Amino acid sequence: MKSMKQNNSFYIIWLGLLFEVIILSLLKSYTFINESIIIVTVSLHIIFTTIVIINSKLKSKIVFISAFYIRLMLMFWDIYRNSVFKLPNSGSDSEVFYYYSLKVMDNLSLVWGDIFGGMYSKMNGVIFSFIGPQRMVGQYINVLLGLSIIIIIYKILVLLEISPHISRMVILVSAFFPNSLILSAIFLREIIITFFVVCSLYFFILWFKKGKTVNIITSFLLIGLASTFHSGVIGVLVGYSFVLLFYKQERDAYKFTLNTIIVFVLIAILTSIIYTQFRGIFLEKFLTVEDINDIYSTANTRLGGSAYLKGVEINNPLQLIIYGPIKTFYFLTAPLPWDWRWIMDVITFFTDSILYLVVIIITIANFNRIKEHRTLIISLLLILACVSLIFGIGVGNAGTAVRHRHKILPIFLIIFAIVINSITEKTKKIQKEVKKDLSK
Numbered sequence: 001m002k003s004m005k006q007n008n009s010f011y012i013i014w015l016g017l018l019f020e021v022i023i024l025s026l027l028k029s030y031t032f033i034n035e036s037i038i039i040v041t042v043s044l045h046i047i048f049t050t051i052v053i054i055n056s057k058l059k060s061k062i063v064f065i066s067a068f069y070i071r072l073m074l075m076f077w078d079i080y081r082n083s084v085f086k087l088p089n090s091g092s093d094s095e096v097f098y099y100y101s102l103k104v105m106d107n108l109s110l111v112w113g114d115i116f117g118g119m120y121s122k123m124n125g126v127i128f129s130f131i132g133p134q135r136m137v138g139q140y141i142n143v144l145l146g147l148s149i150i151i152i153i154y155k156i157l158v159l160l161e162i163s164p165h166i167s168r169m170v171i172l173v174s175a176f177f178p179n180s181l182i183l184s185a186i187f188l189r190e191i192i193i194t195f196f197v198v199c200s201l202y203f204f205i206l207w208f209k210k211g212k213t214v215n216i217i218t219s220f221l222l223i224g225l226a227s228t229f230h231s232g233v234i235g236v237l238v239g240y241s242f243v244l245l246f247y248k249q250e251r252d253a254y255k256f257t258l259n260t261i262i263v264f265v266l267i268a269i270l271t272s273i274i275y276t277q278f279r280g281i282f283l284e285k286f287l288t289v290e291d292i293n294d295i296y297s298t299a300n301t302r303l304g305g306s307a308y309l310k311g312v313e314i315n316n317p318l319q320l321i322i323y324g325p326i327k328t329f330y331f332l333t334a335p336l337p338w339d340w341r342w343i344m345d346v347i348t349f350f351t352d353s354i355l356y357l358v359v360i361i362i363t364i365a366n367f368n369r370i371k372e373h374r375t376l377i378i379s380l381l382l383i384l385a386c387v388s389l390i391f392g393i394g395v396g397n398a399g400t401a402v403r404h405r406h407k408i409l410p411i412f413l414i415i416f417a418i419v420i421n422s423i424t425e426k427t428k429k430i431q432k433e434v435k436k437d438l439s440k
Contacts, residue, residue: 009056013144014046019054021137025130042140046072049144051263058154060168067175068149071143074185079136087182089403094187101125102133120189120227145195146184150174152198153410156205160373160414162421170417178351187191189229190403196226197233198410203412204240208376211249216240226407228382233407234392239383252375293395306345306398308334327384330394332356332405337399345398352402370422380415384408 020041024033054066078090095118102112104125111122124138131137137272148380157167174180183190186233201304207215220240227234245260247253312323330336333353335345370377389409397425 002133003351006399009052009058010148011246012052013049013147016052017045017141018143020045020133021127028131033134035134035136035399038134038136042136057165058151060171061087063168063171063175064147064150064165067181068147070176070181071184074181075139075143077137078186078361079139089182089188092184097124098138099133099187101128101138105129105133108440112116117189118230120192123192135187135224139185139284142186142188142191145191146180149180149184149191149195149198149410152202153413156198156410160206160376160418160421161208162417163424166417166421166424170413174410174413177355177409179402180409181210183403183406186405190406191316193229193233193407194409196222196229196405197236199412200226200236201410205376206248208243208247216244230404230407232391232404233253233387233395235387236383236408236420238384242382242386243372243379247375247379250263250341254375254378278286295315306335306339306341308336308398309341309418310395324389324393327396328388330387331392332360334401347387348398348402356405356412359412359419363415363419365425366419371418372422372425373418377415377418380411384411386413 018022019068024037024041027033027393029035049068050065053061053068058064077085097120100116100121101124104122105116105128108129111126127137127141128134150171154171156166157170160428162170181189183194195223200219203215203219203222206212220237223233223237223240235307242337245263247257274297309323309327312326335341335349335353337349339345340349354431363377367377378424388405391401391404395404
């Protein structure tokens with residue numbers, strides 16, 4: 001597969017890090033691993049990664065390298081200059097994640113129990129058990145995850161045969177999107193969830209275009225893995241299930257039959273059983289939801305000064321149907337102008353919210369003009385609607401929304417690429433026809 005061959009750099013970079021972790025774990029048996037050793041180790045891998053990118057077949061190498069180094073600068077700032085100025089989202093949660101990672105490191109039996117940060121704290125705790133309490137390694141892994149996300153988005157664009165200039169534009173956005181830069185540099189779990197989501201998206205689109213059961217199974221497994229870090233992304237799985245049952249590849253169209261509807265109902269029942277029996281593994285964030293009234297309670301929660309829709313109450317199924325889409329829209333676009341309180345809200349809107357809002361507007365405005373990848377766009381919008389609704393109902397605060405919607409940013413970027421590519425190609429076709437008519 002061409003796109004895979006072009007991007008072996010993705011695997012080489014991670015194999016290099018794995019090799020260094022193994023060396024560090026062996027070294028730990030003989031001596032104390034101090035900060036200086038970690039700085040040297042990370043520096044060597046930075047050089048290694050730079051060389052790998054330079055020698056890769058990636059287009060616009062300067063963009064990938066710049067994205068990598070900006071994330072590194074933010075990482076070092078967060079570790080060594082945090083007292084001067086805290087990066088957005090750094091502090092409270094990131095410190096608690098690190099604290100509980102150390103708890104796991106000291107007592108690996110906590111891997112099987114309930115702990116703040118869930119899988120993220122456990123993962124870092126296990127890594128620290130091999131190399132010691134080296135926070136820089138944890139944050140450097142996030143930097144590499146951020147770089148990997150850009151590479152995988154590039155692979156998806158190649159797979160979809162998006163035109164080069166539009167691909168460059170999308171890669172630039174994914175490389176330098178402010179929230180992505182920050183979340184890739186600090187000790188939070190958002191970026192690893194985004195990584196698994198975009199990996200899953202790659203295999204889903206690969207299945208959509210090429211078929212092969214292994215691709216859709218891999219896609220499902222990756223989203224399942226993402227949901228162990230945060231259960232909200234399980235909405236992507238719901239969208240996948242719908243597409244898998246009703247999309248017919250040979251016709252490139254959706255077809256509804258009694259059999260597929262029955263299967264979908266059975267899947268819904270099976271999902272309910274999994275929820276009740278194994279929700280401690282897959283649905284960590286929804287453990288307090290015991291019945292429909294708890295769902296309404298969650299939907300009515302308002303925390304912090306950036307809370308939105310304070311007057312909206314959801315107390316019954318009808319209100320859930322009516323206000324669910326509204327809360328979903330706010331989740332994707334908050335803080336909206338009428339909720340601005342100070343300059344940070346304005347900055348957040350123009351550096352984060354505006355992207356989601358623009359993609360929504362452009363997609364709706366040009367939906368009827370989309371010809372190429374039309375059924376894929378419909379599928380991605382359906383998946384996006386499912387996951388956004390789940391997050392939208394549970395989130396009522398702009399600050400929280402900014403973090404959570406980053407998990408589905410790759411889906412937005414791919415939708416944006418397809419829509420803009422379709423519009424551009426259609427415009428070029430019209431221009432060619434006009435020139436042809438004029439030349440007669």
